[in-house]
Amino acid sequence: MSEKRDITLHINGEDFFVSVEPRRTLVDVIRDDCGQTGTHIGCEHGVCGACTVLVDGEPMRSCLMFAVQADGRRIRTIEGLAKGETLHPMQEAFMKHHALQCGFCTPGFLMLAIGALEKNPDVSDDEIVDILSSNLCRCTGYENIVKAVKAAAAVMKAQA
Amino acid sequence: MKPASFSYHAPRSVSEAVALLAEYAPQDGRVLAGGQSLVPTMAFRMARPAHLIDINGIAELAALTVEGEMLKIGACVRHAAFDSDTVPGATGTLLRKVVHNIAHYPIRTRGTFCGSVANADPASEWCCVMAALDGVAVLQSQRGERRVAAADFYQGVMTTALEEDELLVRCELPVLADDARSGFVEFSRRKGDFAIAMALVVYRLEAGKIVEPRVAVGGAETHARRIPDAEAVLAGAAPNAANFAKAARAAAADCDPMEDINNTADYRRELVCTMVERALERAV
Numbered sequence: 001m002s003e004k005r006d007i008t009l010h011i012n013g014e015d016f017f018v019s020v021e022p023r024r025t026l027v028d029v030i031r032d033d034c035g036q037t038g039t040h041i042g043c044e045h046g047v048c049g050a051c052t053v054l055v056d057g058e059p060m061r062s063c064l065m066f067a068v069q070a071d072g073r074r075i076r077t078i079e080g081l082a083k084g085e086t087l088h089p090m091q092e093a094f095m096k097h098h099a100l101q102c103g104f105c106t107p108g109f110l111m112l113a114i115g116a117l118e119k120n121p122d123v124s125d126d127e128i129v130d131i132l133s134s135n136l137c138r139c140t141g142y143e144n145i146v147k148a149v150k151a152a153a154a155v156m157k158a159q160a
Numbered sequence: 161m162k163p164a165s166f167s168y169h170a171p172r173s174v175s176e177a178v179a180l181l182a183e184y185a186p187q188d189g190r191v192l193a194g195g196q197s198l199v200p201t202m203a204f205r206m207a208r209p210a211h212l213i214d215i216n217g218i219a220e221l222a223a224l225t226v227e228g229e230m231l232k233i234g235a236c237v238r239h240a241a242f243d244s245d246t247v248p249g250a251t252g253t254l255l256r257k258v259v260h261n262i263a264h265y266p267i268r269t270r271g272t273f274c275g276s277v278a279n280a281d282p283a284s285e286w287c288c289v290m291a292a293l294d295g296v297a298v299l300q301s302q303r304g305e306r307r308v309a310a311a312d313f314y315q316g317v318m319t320t321a322l323e324e325d326e327l328l329v330r331c332e333l334p335v336l337a338d339d340a341r342s343g344f345v346e347f348s349r350r351k352g353d354f355a356i357a358m359a360l361v362v363y364r365l366e367a368g369k370i371v372e373p374r375v376a377v378g379g380a381e382t383h384a385r386r387i388p389d390a391e392a393v394l395a396g397a398a399p400n401a402a403n404f405a406k407a408a409r410a411a412a413a414d415c416d417p418m419e420d421i422n423n424t425a426d427y428r429r430e431l432v433c434t435m436v437e438r439a440l441e442r443a444v
Binding site for chain 1: 161163164195200203240260265270
């Protein structure tokens with residue numbers, strides 16, 4: 001029925017050789033088989049966005065993709081954001097603007113915002129709100145997340 | 161929850177895919193494209209396909225091209241492809257207006273135009289576009305190719321003319337004249353939710369009068385369709401508020417809306433009226 005397949009996931013520049021059943025979602029394999037537990041699992045049906053990762057640079061719901069579909073593709077997760085002790089500008093901005101409280105949704109928001117901004121650095125304020133409407137946060141009321149992403153957008157553009 | 165077990169097939173060509181479909185469709189085999197509708201249904205165990213035929217690795221299905229008077233949208237073209245200037249002219253302008261209403265950003269990077277058309281949710285924006293522009297669904301199987309017009313393709317809620325061994329390989333939309341005006345409006349309770357009603361209008365002006373009007377309504381009935389009564393009001397009329405309101409009322413009167421726990425038929429009919437009127441007002 002569901003014979004295992006050998007696949008390679010490139011996560012944050014590291015290769016993980018894993019053997020998975022086709023029914024396993026990408027997020028489950030990233031966490032359970034590759035040990036990268038920074039990506040969170042929320043609703044498991046594409047509504048909350050907690051599991052958002054970048055696949056070949058595009059923000060995607062990793063609960064709506066099977067791991068076998070990501071064979072050989074470049075995946076970025078929250079573990080790949082900081083360079084040593086230096087946080088990514090988006091992480092700095094989330095701290096500075098109090099854009100998180102419990103932190104459960106934060107990995108998804110970070111990957112969503114970074115993926116969207118890397119693709120379009122000149123994103124407007126309205127577009128930022130539209131992009132962030134993808135993910136759910138039960139703590140912050142979103143205002144501080146919007147502020148943080150706007151601030152990080154300016155920093156990322158200056159550094160580019 | 162987690163999806164149930166299935167056998168995974170990853171064809172590299174359309175001929176390989178339709179051969180797999182012919183073999184496995186009778187054993188509850190399904191096509192997997194963007195997966196943004198199918199995979200959640202599998203997570204809920206509402207769908208438990210025994211076989212998935214993943215078409216994402218078929219390079220020829222990723223093409224988005226204009227050939228002559230037709231825009232050809234391959235089965236693996238993502239929603240996000242329309243959020244760019246890839247598609248030229250008035251058709252591109254229309255598709256850019258529509259695409260921002262589809263779900264959310266990370267869904268649009270993965271979900272596909274053709275997947276939305278094949279899934280035929282009543283609230284699918286692309287189904288409304290196909291209906292409004294008289295798009296064509298191109299269906300491929302080992303038995304050959306069929307071209308089905310949108311008006312014949314949709315048969316009810318999530319029900320289409322697709323046979324189980326057929327693959328929707330592409331959709332085709334006519335390239336609109338450069339001076340075509342289009343307007344699209346939908347209403348949902350929250351951003352990104354399934355729309356309760358939507359309207360798409362397209363028309364041109366000649367000597368100050370509306371010509372070639374197209375009015376399509378989605379989300380309200382079992383499937384999107386053009387509303388001839390509303391188009392008849394607009395044909396040859398001046399593009400003013402009184403005529404827009406009259407066409408909107410004609411569309412609402414012709415509608416047979418679905419009911420659900422939150423929306424009565426009367427409420428949906430009122431919404432159809434408002435959506436058509438706004439779409440006409442915003443058509444530029």
